[in-house]
Amino acid sequence: MDMHDLTRSLQVKNDSKIVMLVGDGLGGLPQKPGGLTELETAKTPNLDALAKRGVQGGSIPVKPGIAPGSGPGHLGLFGYDPLEYVIGRGALEATGIGFELGPKDVAIRGNFCTLGPDGKITDRRAGRISSDESAPLAIKLREVKIPGVEVFVEPVKEHRFVVVLRGEGLGGNVHDTDPQATGVPPLVPKAGDAASEKTAKAAAEFVKQAEQLLKGQPKANGLTLRGFSPKPALPSYEEVYGLKAAAIAVYPMYKGLARLVGMDIIGKAQTLDEQMQVLEENWKKYDFFFIHFKYTDSTGEDGNFDAKVKRTEELDACIPRITALDPTVLIVTGDHSTPSFLKSHSWHPVPTLLVSDCCRFDNATEFSERASRVGGLGQFEAKYLMMLALSNAGRMGKYGA
């Protein structure tokens, strides 16, 4: 049974407010066995105070042992089974740069490559071309004209760019043109089903004109296309939870993910302080607020233990401005762990704290990996977090009589 069939049928409306504060990559590891993690090292008086009246647990982003990317990590927190709802690579790439996909769109991840005189690939990443060099080329590709199809091209980073084809009858099932090898030419775009024939044709036309536009470029004189994908079909927060939801995020990727589930993107905050101000200003207008803090992840990715500790303390410092608003349910969590020890996303359960008047307090005295391990929420899959949020907010009726 789809959990959203349950939340749809059991949802109750009331005046409660739910805040989900996401410290990206929040969970960590000690620098050596027996040591303290970043969160355990950080001085977090505000989070620890919340821990005393809340309930903790370890959120498993996808399944035990699975380290997720930002897409599945957030889908889980939002209550969308990340194994069921898959965001195609093209759509995720477009979302990540803030391109809002529409229902007639097919998003594609493009890679510049180097072609030899015989049309065969000599470098799949265009000689690790810099963003400075590649961005003008991506913008040049906007000159491509395809009858009946609107074309958008956006630079991303280094050899990467995004193409969006917009038009009627564009199916999203087209095979990658990257042969994953050098010494062979890019593949011809090939439809995986009849509904995607028009897309494959448009993509072939795009490649043809693009190669003309790139002629003579020393590095990026060719391209491959990957991850053709339509706008992901995610039911909205309003529909599945009955929540009017807002996202307060700084980075395009997280705004984009929030948009995909129908949240309003509010404010133009660039700092956590500004995010708090946006929260305060919009408090009356929404039922649910998703607040995203990036730097617990990026410092972890850098392998910088001390910097992650500092960023965690920064996250802690914003708590009083949230609690001053007296949310019915306050959740502090992460979309995955990013231990600086690993310099990457990991599979470890994420310390997760839920505070409400009717959570089953677990007598923890701090918010940490240690406390969450024996907390009252146990270890649970992230996809259940929203159901816990709703029930703690009195927004879920009883299942069955």
Next chain:
Amino acid sequence: MDMHDLTRSLQVKNDSKIVMLVGDGLGGLPQKPGGLTELETAKTPNLDALAKRGVQGGSIPVKPGIAPGSGPGHLGLFGYDPLEYVIGRGALEATGIGFELGPKDVAIRGNFCTLGPDGKITDRRAGRISSDESAPLAIKLREVKIPGVEVFVEPVKEHRFVVVLRGEGLGGNVHDTDPQATGVPPLVPKAGDAASEKTAKAAAEFVKQAEQLLKGQPKANGLTLRGFSPKPALPSYEEVYGLKAAAIAVYPMYKGLARLVGMDIIGKAQTLDEQMQVLEENWKKYDFFFIHFKYTDSTGEDGNFDAKVKRTEELDACIPRITALDPTVLIVTGDHSTPSFLKSHSWHPVPTLLVSDCCRFDNATEFSERASRVGGLGQFEAKYLMMLALSNAGRMGKYGA
């Protein structure tokens, strides 16, 4: 994979005895953060002694965040996935008043309503008619005669009653006739599939004759029908577990639920002491005993913390009579939590204790929410409890070679 496919293929017969003592709504909450729950406040020397030699955990009735009704709550404990096995409202209502459904039955929940002279509903609950007024009217409806269909009508409470249609070829898929609004007439019973055409016709005839019988009634001169449902198709304890099972319950609802999974209802106990006597008298005749204690739930529903504490102590006091029989496996649990703080069923995991010679003792010193949170069973979905019971009783073979 259906867990019952496993229990069917792995079941082993032996002389073991399993007792499942269900304190309805057992789990609770403290009155304020940091305080003790009802179970933690209650003096429970016998349960605490069991805790020292057993293993505890938190049983999640359905899924995290879902508060179940009695039906899904008990199905979970009985090992039937409550999201897979859904008992229709009519069938549950019939079960709740002790009406034993047969294979040719369709059960329907009836509501008396008030109709204006134009046949439109003016009050969907017949002016909140009292049970004293409505019961004779429900009984009067037994005069309805439908060729080829046997008709049963049972009063329930206030505006509610139960209708059971019994006959060949009566499908259970008929839409509700309650328009969920006033100012419109009741809907005509409409079949949802071809197999239910006969049922819809019989229901229409029932309504026609019933309205004649109710003519002139000031409040209850009409009716709506909801939750058409056949007898739920639940495989029996005997078949899925190889257990000869008995239920010792006071209230019709729990007897009814136990009957649905093929348990024998034994004794006519009205008190816990009498239930213990029934247990002792029938000890040799069954492999499995379900004992239901209602008052930990009803006191919770009343919001009466102290009364729930007292009832919990009453539950504790019956333990020596059970242990004196030396059951192979003794389980103490609840179908859900009913914190007096919330005055309702809740989603919180239920403290669950399993005692056998081969459980993995977890060194707890008391039976409580606190101890179960860090107990050896962890947090688990209730539907797995029966498999644990069977294996601890030596009644499950090895899976695979």
